Amino acid sequence: MAEELIISVSGVRGIVGENLTPSIAADYGSAFGTFVADTCTGEAGGLSVCIGMDSRPSGPMLCAAAAAGLMSVGIDVIQLGVVTTPGVSVMVTHRKCAGGVIITASHNPIRYNGIKLLLGNGMAPPGEVAEQIKQRFLDKKFTFADSVGCGKVTSQADTDDVHVDKVLRIVDRERIAEKRISVVLDSVNGAGGAVTRKLLAKLGCEVYAVNQEPNGLFAHGPEPVAENLGGLCELVKEKDAAVGFAQDPDADRLAVVDENGTYIGEEYTLALAAKYIFSKRTGRAATNLSTSRMIDDVAQKTGNKVIRTPVGEANVAAAMLENDCIIGGEGNGGVIDLRVSGVRDSLVAIALVLQLMTETGKSISQLAGDIGSYYMKKDKFPADKAQAHSILAAAKQLFAEARLDTSDGCRFDFDQGWLHLRASNTEPVVRVIAEAKDRQIAEKYIDAVMNLREKAAG
Ligand code: MG
Numbered sequence: 001m002a003e004e005l006i007i008s009v010s011g012v013r014g015i016v017g018e019n020l021t022p023s024i025a026a027d028y029g030s031a032f033g034t035f036v037a038d039t040c041t042g043e044a045g046g047l048s049v050c051i052g053m054d055s056r057p058s059g060p061m062l063c064a065a066a067a068a069g070l071m072s073v074g075i076d077v078i079q080l081g082v083v084t085t086p087g088v089s090v091m092v093t094h095r096k097c098a099g100g101v102i103i104t105a106s107h108n109p110i111r112y113n114g115i116k117l118l119l120g121n122g123m124a125p126p127g128e129v130a131e132q133i134k135q136r137f138l139d140k141k142f143t144f145a146d147s148v149g150c151g152k153v154t155s156q157a158d159t160d161d162v163h164v165d166k167v168l169r170i171v172d173r174e175r176i177a178e179k180r181i182s183v184v185l186d187s188v189n190g191a192g193g194a195v196t197r198k199l200l201a202k203l204g205c206e207v208y209a210v211n212q213e214p215n216g217l218f219a220h221g222p223e224p225v226a227e228n229l230g231g232l233c234e235l236v237k238e239k240d241a242a243v244g245f246a247q248d249p250d251a252d253r254l255a256v257v258d259e260n261g262t263y264i265g266e267e268y269t270l271a272l273a274a275k276y277i278f279s280k281r282t283g284r285a286a287t288n289l290s291t292s293r294m295i296d297d298v299a300q301k302t303g304n305k306v307i308r309t310p311v312g313e314a315n316v317a318a319a320m321l322e323n324d325c326i327i328g329g330e331g332n333g334g335v336i337d338l339r340v341s342g343v344r345d346s347l348v349a350i351a352l353v354l355q356l357m358t359e360t361g362k363s364i365s366q367l368a369g370d371i372g373s374y375y376m377k378k379d380k381f382p383a384d385k386a387q388a389h390s391i392l393a394a395a396k397q398l399f400a401e402a403r404l405d406t407s408d409g410c411r412f413d414f415d416q417g418w419l420h421l422r423a424s425n426t427e428p429v430v431r432v433i434a435e436a437k438d439r440q441i442a443e444k445y446i447d448a449v450m451n452l453r454e455k456a457a458g
Contacts, residue, residue: 007137008426009130009312013105013114016058020113022065025103028115029069030144031137032099033151036075038143040098040120046151050095052080052088052159053103054191054250055214058113062103066115070101071151072144079155082214084191084251086345087159089122093341094162096120104191104250107223110216123321123342124314160195166340167199167347171355177204179358182241184257185209186232188222192251192346199347203354208239216249224248224255224333226263237261242357243364247346253333254346256353258364266333267292269349271371272364273335274327276356278302283326286319288312289411290420290433291331294371310408311422317342374417375439377446379432380424381453388423388430394452395421412445419445 005014005024012028014020033049040047049070053059059082067077075098080091085102092100100118108114117133119125125133136142145151183205187193193212200207210232211219221228224246236244236257244257255266271294274285278298286307287295299306307323309315313330320328320338329335334344335352356367383391392410399419402412409422409430417436424431434445 006426007134009127009314010124011114011116013108013112015111016062016113020062022061025062025065025115026069026072027140027142028137029066029101030073030142031069032101032117032133033070033073033075034142035133035136036098037073046074046076047098048076048078048095049099049101050078050080050088050091050097050156051101051103052083052091054084054216055082055189056103056105056110056113056216056249059103059216062113062115066101066103067153071153073142074145074149074151076151077153079153080159081155081157082191083159084163084195084346085116086252086341086343086347087163087191087195089118089341089343090163090166091156091159092118092120092122095156102250106250107248107253109222110218118343121342123317126314126318127312130314160198163195163347164199164202167345167351168202170337170339170348171203171351172358173203176354176358177202180204180206181243181354181357182206182239183208184232184235184239184241184244186211186229186244186246187251188218188220188224188247188249189213189215190218190222190247190249190251192247192249196245196247196251196347196350199350203351205354208235208241210235218249222249224253224266226265229255229257229263233257233261233263243353245346245350251346252344254335254349255333256364258368260365262365264364264368267294267331267376268368268371269333269353270329270331270335271295271298272356272367273329273337273349273352274298275367275371276352276359277327277337278304279356279359281326284323286316286323286325286328288316288330289405289408290422292374292376292435293418294374298371308405308407308411313344374435374437375442376433376435377442379446379450380429381432381450382428383423383430383453384428385423387456391430391449391452391456392421394456395449398448398452416441417445419449421449
């Protein structure tokens with residue numbers, strides 16, 4: 001069965017040549033441009049949007065189409081070329097643009113591509129704003145410019161430098177550089193290679209970098225999860241490196257491999273970054289309801305607090321702004337530091353992890369050991385809206401003794417762990433995530449949900 005184009009809060013995603021075509025990209029550009037023109041009051045001289053792409057071969061085609069859509073409604077376009085998602089965010093605020101566009105399908109395989117949007121603050125649009133833009137796209141409500149009112153196009157080549165400079169400002173460059181930390185970097189032939197090598201060079205690291213050709217021909221599964229990173233783990237051992245870093249194709253997510261060549265899991269990326277931040281400053285962190293309790297443990301040890309938000313990068317970033325959070329992100333290896341930008345940034349994560357290693361003198365395995373470990377289990381099952389609703393209602397009765405957060409499905413917090421049930425935004429399934437110190441306890445939570453599901457079906 002042919003897959004449908006997915007239009008969600010985080011933009012559009014589809015299969016190139018099937019449902020993601022240049023006309024879709026142009027319409028999406030026109031929809032976003034019309035939204036920007038209607039909602040922003042620009043300086044005299046007009047509004048501009050910067051646009052970048054990850055390394056997929058379909059990037060230039062979709063980028064040109066989306067740029068044409070933007071210009072057709074009078075928006076000036078700044079072409080950034082092949083850059084990372086956080087790089088585009090940094091340039092939106094650096095160039096005082098009214099928004100940003102990234103042509104990327106993130107960690108999805110090469111046949112996919114997508115279009116992500118950023119507002120003038122460099123952040124992903126919140127749900128209600130994303131909905132307005134989507135509606136404009138579906139209704140084709142575009143305000144086309146006349147023959148002299150079309151937007152202009154320029155290009156800018158310094159995204160990597162601007163980005164690296166901003167990241168360096170949040171760490172002690174000289175102190176890290178003295179350590180000459182040995183790093184293996186795997187950028188999966190995505191957009192992150194060049195800019196990350198630049199950052200690591202400035203931090204005095206000894207770098208062995210693989211999969212650095214930004215050609216979109218992913219050398220292994222592009223999601224930075226254990227099953228795709230066997231090669232990186234081997235290399236860390238072979239090169240006797242202190243740490244291995246793996247990025248996804250648009251370089252917003254980071255996974256860490258310890259000095260023994262062990263993949264420690266993406267959940268540790270945010271916990272390690274928070275560990276460093278909380279060792280220096282007092283304040284709050286924000287993360288979504290499906291992220292590990294490790295960050296709560298890290299915060300608690302230093303007398304700090306974690307705010308939980310609904311799933312979605314925009315929700316985390318909005319909570320960070322609102323609560324003046326000093327760190328935030330998601331358990332998928334996405335770290336946000338608002339001093340750099342309002343999106344997940346693997347370069348920020350790398351810099352903070354290296355600073356933590358430098359200041360503590362500890363290895364990654366020791367630092368992960370200090371944080372402690374949990375067992376997390378994820379599952380999902382098909383359910384339409386009504387079925388999802390009745391299973392969530394039954395779960396509330398079953399787990400009446402737990403602390404309950406209903407801001408995104410149901411998250412039940414127990415002394416020994418937690419369970420999160422939520423209907424997916426993009427497919428008719430309920431996602432179930434449980435975490436506990438003890439594997440049997442996490443599995444017990446999941447089994448209980450599966451029993452409820454059987455009863456509801458039976
Ligand atoms: Mg990504």
